[in-house]
Amino acid sequence: MTEQLDAGVAAWQIKESDVLDGREVGRARRRKEDARLVTGRTQWTDNIQLPGMLHVAFLRSPMAHARITRVDTSVARTQPGVVAVFSGADFAAEQGSLPCVWPVSEDIVIPDHPPMAVTEVRYVGEAVACVVATDRYKAADALDAIEVDYEPLDAVTDMTSALDEGGPKVHEAGNKAFTWTFAQGDIEAAFRDAAVRVERTFVQQRLIPSAMEPRAVVAQTDGDAFTLHSSTQIPHILRVMLALTTGIPEHKLRVVAPDVGGGFGSKLQVTAEEVLCLLITRRLGRPVKWTESRSEGNLTVHHGRDQLQRISVAADADGRIRGVKVDLLADMGAYLMLVTPGVPLLGAFMYSGVYKMDAYDFTCTGVFTTKVPTDAYRGAGRPEATFAIERMVDELAAELGMDPIELRRRNWIRHGEFPYTTVCGLTYDSGNYEAATDRALALFGYDRLRAEQADRRAREDPVQLGIGVSTYTEMCGLAPSRVLGSLSYGAGGWEHASVRVLPTGKVEVVTGTSPHGQGHETAWSQIVADALGVPFEDVAVLHGDTSSSYKGMDTYGSRSLVVGGVAVVQACEKVKEKARQVAAHLMEASPDDIEFSRGEFRVRGTGTSRTIQEIALATFAAHDLPDGFEPRLDADATFDPDNFSFPHGTHLCAVEVDTETGATRIRSYVAVDDVGNVVNPLIVEGQVHGGIAQGIAQALFEEAVHDADGNLLTTTMADYLLPSAADLPAYTTDRTETPATTNPLGVKGVGEAGTIASTPAVVNAVVDALRPYGVRDVPMPCTPERVWRALGQARTPQRTDGGLS
Amino acid sequence: MIPASFDYVRASSLDEALATLREHGEEAKVLAGGQSLLPLLRLRLAYPGTLVDLGRVEELRGVADRGDHVLIGAMTTHYEVVTSPVVREHCPLVALATATVADPAVRHRGTFGGSLAHADPAGDLPAVARALDMEFVARSPEGERVIPAADFFLDYLETALDPGEILTGVRVPKLGPGWGFHYEKFHRTAQAWAIVGVAAAVRRSGGAVEEARVALTNMGPVPVRAIGVEQAVRGADPGANGALRAAAERADEDTDPPSDLHARPDYRRHLARVLTRRALLAAAGAA
Numbered sequence A: 001m002t003e004q005l006d007a008g009v010a011a012w013q014i015k016e017s018d019v020l021d022g023r024e025v026g027r028a029r030r031r032k033e034d035a036r037l038v039t040g041r042t043q044w045t046d047n048i049q050l051p052g053m054l055h056v057a058f059l060r061s062p063m064a065h066a067r068i069t070r071v072d073t074s075v076a077r078t079q080p081g082v083v084a085v086f087s088g089a090d091f092a093a094e095q096g097s098l099p100c101v102w103p104v105s106e107d108i109v110i111p112d113h114p115p116m117a118v119t120e121v122r123y124v125g126e127a128v129a130c131v132v133a134t135d136r137y138k139a140a141d142a143l144d145a146i147e148v149d150y151e152p153l154d155a156v157t158d159m160t161s162a163l164d165e166g167g168p169k170v171h172e173a174g175n176k177a178f179t180w181t182f183a184q185g186d187i188e189a190a191f192r193d194a195a196v197r198v199e200r201t202f203v204q205q206r207l208i209p210s211a212m213e214p215r216a217v218v219a220q221t222d223g224d225a226f227t228l229h230s231s232t233q234i235p236h237i238l239r240v241m242l243a244l245t246t247g248i249p250e251h252k253l254r255v256v257a258p259d260v261g262g263g264f265g266s267k268l269q270v271t272a273e274e275v276l277c278l279l280i281t282r283r284l285g286r287p288v289k290w291t292e293s294r295s296e297g298n299l300t301v302h303h304g305r306d307q308l309q310r311i312s313v314a315a316d317a318d319g320r321i322r323g324v325k326v327d328l329l330a331d332m333g334a335y336l337m338l339v340t341p342g343v344p345l346l347g348a349f350m351y352s353g354v355y356k357m358d359a360y361d362f363t364c365t366g367v368f369t370t371k372v373p374t375d376a377y378r379g380a381g382r383p384e385a386t387f388a389i390e391r392m393v394d395e396l397a398a399e400l401g402m403d404p405i406e407l408r409r410r411n412w413i414r415h416g417e418f419p420y421t422t423v424c425g426l427t428y429d430s431g432n433y434e435a436a437t438d439r440a441l442a443l444f445g446y447d448r449l450r451a452e453q454a455d456r457r458a459r460e461d462p463v464q465l466g467i468g469v470s471t472y473t474e475m476c477g478l479a480p481s482r483v484l485g486s487l488s489y490g491a492g493g494w495e496h497a498s499v500r501v502l503p504t505g506k507v508e509v510v511t512g513t514s515p516h517g518q519g520h521e522t523a524w525s526q527i528v529a530d531a532l533g534v535p536f537e538d539v540a541v542l543h544g545d546t547s548s549s550y551k552g553m554d555t556y557g558s559r560s561l562v563v564g565g566v567a568v569v570q571a572c573e574k575v576k577e578k579a580r581q582v583a584a585h586l587m588e589a590s591p592d593d594i595e596f597s598r599g600e601f602r603v604r605g606t607g608t609s610r611t612i613q614e615i616a617l618a619t620f621a622a623h624d625l626p627d628g629f630e631p632r633l634d635a636d637a638t639f640d641p642d643n644f645s646f647p648h649g650t651h652l653c654a655v656e657v658d659t660e661t662g663a664t665r666i667r668s669y670v671a672v673d674d675v676g677n678v679v680n681p682l683i684v685e686g687q688v689h690g691g692i693a694q695g696i697a698q699a700l701f702e703e704a705v706h707d708a709d710g711n712l713l714t715t716t717m718a719d720y721l722l723p724s725a726a727d728l729p730a731y732t733t734d735r736t737e738t739p740a741t742t743n744p745l746g747v748k749g750v751g752e753a754g755t756i757a758s759t760p761a762v763v764n765a766v767v768d769a770l771r772p773y774g775v776r777d778v779p780m781p782c783t784p785e786r787v788w789r790a791l792g793q794a795r796t797p798q799r800t801d802g803g804l805s
Numbered sequence B: 001m002i003p004a005s006f007d008y009v010r011a012s013s014l015d016e017a018l019a020t021l022r023e024h025g026e027e028a029k030v031l032a033g034g035q036s037l038l039p040l041l042r043l044r045l046a047y048p049g050t051l052v053d054l055g056r057v058e059e060l061r062g063v064a065d066r067g068d069h070v071l072i073g074a075m076t077t078h079y080e081v082v083t084s085p086v087v088r089e090h091c092p093l094v095a096l097a098t099a100t101v102a103d104p105a106v107r108h109r110g111t112f113g114g115s116l117a118h119a120d121p122a123g124d125l126p127a128v129a130r131a132l133d134m135e136f137v138a139r140s141p142e143g144e145r146v147i148p149a150a151d152f153f154l155d156y157l158e159t160a161l162d163p164g165e166i167l168t169g170v171r172v173p174k175l176g177p178g179w180g181f182h183y184e185k186f187h188r189t190a191q192a193w194a195i196v197g198v199a200a201a202v203r204r205s206g207g208a209v210e211e212a213r214v215a216l217t218n219m220g221p222v223p224v225r226a227i228g229v230e231q232a233v234r235g236a237d238p239g240a241n242g243a244l245r246a247a248a249e250r251a252d253e254d255t256d257p258p259s260d261l262h263a264r265p266d267y268r269r270h271l272a273r274v275l276t277r278r279a280l281l282a283a284a285g286a287a
């Protein structure tokens, strides 16, 4: 295994040495943070031990919806090791409401969301009380001694019936949070005399983000200031939001995201536990820790997806797409959390995908149910949109009897047409769908597989072969601040970096992004090494601590490199300019005559030069600097992008479907992604692999299931099935590189692309395999049982009771 | 989750373990590999007062060739079972089924005896025990008794073992020459439990099936023998079109498949029929 990896990396490096000519950007470097992370010589939040630290355990509602009529903590207080027991009433005066920063419409209903329920619970798992004890075992034991009386209220578990008049309500104001609409072009005309119209309803099942590291919080105070360690993606946003929520002044609150083991959006949140741990430490004056268990996490981490998509496409007889209409119900869960209502909006502009069309119409209604709130999950809105349009293009191809690739070619934006402003009003800066698709088709052996498919169909082989296509693009690199403003988002989308040159010429980069597994320390080091001409090893990257990195917008939405990386480049440019001044002064030349290359400042046309390290030391000494020169090379930069980033690619998937059992097996998977210029191919490869795995997981494996009373049934990993390496195919990956034109690095985001692309490729393949049997859709996840029932239903169309609930 | 507190005793001999069990009565539970018991503790679905750890009881561990049968010690890990030359030679069905259990980490900790004593209907080994007519050797302070597989599994997670009894080992009869074996497991991920599993042993003579043993995993609260299939398949020619298929159609007779997140009963019944056909074909060498 290691040998293989070494061989792989070596092969890359051989290729690189020709091309890279000593540059760092583009090298498949192994990540410098990994040795520390995988050997555990690091600081996860749960590893933190502080003198006198107490442990918090939460008592959680066993009911989806109920009034709390009594909470008695008196017996629990007497249990061994228990220091304090609190219920919602104890915090009512100070706990505030968990924030939602994306009020998408004027009339949106944003219900009060107390971190600990006081009078009513609205989902199973909502915190109603907590025990603070000397160890986590005693804390957990004492939970049994808390008495809570509930008066049950009706659960609301189905989005469609939730909108019926007169039904049970989640909140006083009703079950509709908002309706948001967006229309471009004449949709009536597009549909009126279209030769073909296809309409489908897709269910984006609820997913549970499963980061490897569970959430954990440590809060402490010295009586005046507070420090909160949290396994979070957003230390900076968290600090602002906690200051606003708890009233602790921002300058008295330090937030630290130490090493964080994954998030996928689930740690892009201001959680009840973070607020409550701060309040508890404020009350008791002692440090407290809370770490969730996996089953507690399944119940209470915000969930992802959960949309009902009604989508129709109108096209001409030759396949030209005229328009797309989308009517969406999005399950908010019981409350609106940090960006809950904005998630479907992030998809609203992507239903046109890579295609040209005349008109587009989008309506989304956010619906309250008595389930844990939904919020961002890898891709947030774009996987849903991409799934729907890519599924629909395959459906349209079937309707027209046309090859799905050919149909795409007829509709997509051609390479020569970039930059292209889509029907949704986004300007895609660059792309080459032809190149990525041609490459993918060649790697996949498309024609050969189609021939095998025809053969299996002719033989009526019980194992059928399906081929799924996904030519995706997505918008990421969140985000131009003014666009966020126009969408009513509560903050900007810029990113900050500062570069500090130490006396010995080593460099510290402080980034406002907050890596939690992505490898920023490596990629940023590569960027800085090239920009300043210092060795890769001489760069350290500081992040995730608001006391060292005071300014940032953190990591999500595939933004770190395309926004944060650019800020690093810009800060380096400023450093270089300062160093040029010093170099010119020391070599008694004009700054205009100084050339910079690979860490050396040289007087043009002479042999005289100074290294950046020499300049660093001279600046530190400050004995001989230009007049008025501030004695430092350090610089910072804040970058606000002009546009989003639009990675794209073509994913092809071949799935074997056993028509007897309904089992599916991915035979081959080809992904050709275009993420622009690449800083580190190994990291890109990792993001693509993980992304595809997560997309396949939605297509075939994962689903949060509730019963009619609103109980989550998938609370453990025996019920909520995550695929492992053994369940996934070996991917064939490749890239085309069409540089982004909107940032100086030419890079595009890659964090979510694989997830966005892969789900429709897989489901298209499953449906393609079964089309001869009359199957037109299989709801996700396409479990063997669902495939079997879809086949049964298609064979006996009169049966209506077979569908899975 | 976090387990409730319990006392822990690490026994160094079988006698010590039995004495400790007796001392603590119904409150005590045996801990083998912990791969089923620890999750129950962590989810607070079990609250034993004392755990008696058998991990250091060497006499319960290992595989021995005993002439007409193979004795597998209760504390032999799945990994040891799968890699045992004796098991592979004389009871390949056990090796085949055990190799499908969970993942390498679980197979290095989980034990043969623990799997059977736990009696999870979704576990892979109980059906194999039924198919091969294994015999369960149990010890209590009163002495030893032998329980045939047909009497061992009483209900969901319930066996004929008394609370004070320890399963010391399992006798796996050698079936002799001419037998073919297959374990057909249907699960959603490599690491997941069987939705349905079929253990099949087939002896052919002159082409036709002379005798077959078929047992089903997860088609009821206990593993079941598919008697109807065993009868119907006798004399069938595995090469002939449809001969085994017809027999396999009887696989779900007298079963009581559960309904859960992974499958509803009608689907399990269907799977039992399809998988039984495949298992028979494979065991007969005709797949």
Ligand SMILES: Cc1cc2nc3c(=O)[nH]c(=O)nc-3n(C[C@H](O)[C@H](O)[C@H](O)COP(=O)(O)OP(=O)(O)OC[C@H]3O[C@@H](n4cnc5c(N)ncnc54)[C@H](O)[C@@H]3O)c2cc1C
Binding pocket: B029, B030, B031, B032, B033, B034, B035, B036, B037, B038, B054, B074, B075, B100, B101, B102, B103, B106, B109, B110, B111, B112, B113, B114, B115, B117, B118, B120, B122, B123, B124, B125, B161, B165, B166, B167, B168, B191, B192, B193, B194
């Ligand atoms: C992720 C995961 C996946 C799994 N997948 C599968 C699978 O696909 N198929 C499968 O068959 N199993 C599976 N298992 C279970 C695994 O096979 C366990 O090893 C087995 O169920 C229990 O064995 P153990 O040694 O761990 O027993 P323990 O967990 O220690 O004990 C289980 C029960 O048996 C009792 N017990 C144990 N030994 C004795 C004894 N000698 N005498 C009397 N009572 C005893 C204990 O008191 C306890 O009640 C899985 C487990 C995990 C964690």
